[in-house]
Amino acid sequence: MATIATTDQKARLLDLTTGILEMARDGNRDYEEVIEVFQVIKEKPNFATILGRNSKAVAPKPVPPLLEPVGTVTIPALADRFNAREKFVLNYGQKAKPGVRIAYLGDNFEEWFLPMVEQPTAEAVVSYSRLTRSELDRPILASLGNRPDLAIFLRQIYWLLCEQSNGEPGTLLNDGWGNIFYAPGLTRAVGVRWHSEFGGWRVFAGSVAGRFRWYVGDRVFSRNPA
Structure with missing residues (x-):
């Protein structure tokens, strides 16, 4: 379950978002890719797993020997x-x-x-x-x-x-x-x-x-x- 963000976390998130938007504006990030990532974060509760950043994600089952x-x-x-x-x-x-x-x-x-x-x-x-x-x-x-x-x-x-x-x-x-x-x-x-x-x-x-x-x-x- 997600926890309530602290004031410091909110400030950091705002700073990161602003920085990413500025990079996209200056051509250092692709706007469409940034929008796609933000859309996943907004719509998918398991966005961390989807983006491959969840350390708690279940590892794929190993392929058994042939x-x-x-x-x-x-x-x-x-x-x-x-x-x-x-x-x-x-x-x-x-x-x-x-x-x-x-x-x-x-x-x-x-x-x-x-x-x-x-x-x-x-x-x-x-x-x-x-x-x-x-x-x-x-x-x-x-x-x-x-x-x-x-x-x-x-x-x-x-x-x-x-x-x-x-x-x-x-x-x-x-x-x-x-x-x-x-x-x-x-x-x-x-x-x-x-x-x-x-x-x-x-x-x-x-x-x-x-x-x-x-x-x-x-x-x-x-x-x-x-």
Whole structure:
């Protein structure tokens, strides 16, 4: 609640007002801007907050981190050569064979990744986090530190799929939300979602320079430093 002004405060206010008007008259202050400020003071009880001068104003809520840590998983050392075309094959429906059920392979994934043959990989600790807001790949990578060694190898993604080959609960989200991985080089993202209607995993890929936004609740995977 405003307090009653003292005689000294009234005198100071009058002096300030007179001085401001004289400055505006002499061209040292813009008349329209002065009028606008005075109008705010006259009409708005919370003028101090509006003018950004109220030390008691409530500070804006801090923006939460983009990534909320959830857990880690250790992927064992994987020996032998890994031929992506032999592993990532459609396998779903009534004719599905034992193994990873895959219901969809995106065009980009087929073009960019199926020709790959990977060499053995060492044991790796992989962290996974929840995306707290919808975002593009580049800000996500920035939140991860843009470390080249955060990338996940294709065979490591496949190992995770093998652990939940039929969409069982586990490290990967199996409720339709996305699981996000960044391939070596950090120029391409690989997405994995469980497709309950077809009973299989959807595997797709895109450029990190694209405009596709991942959704709140999606899970981001990154390899920890060795």
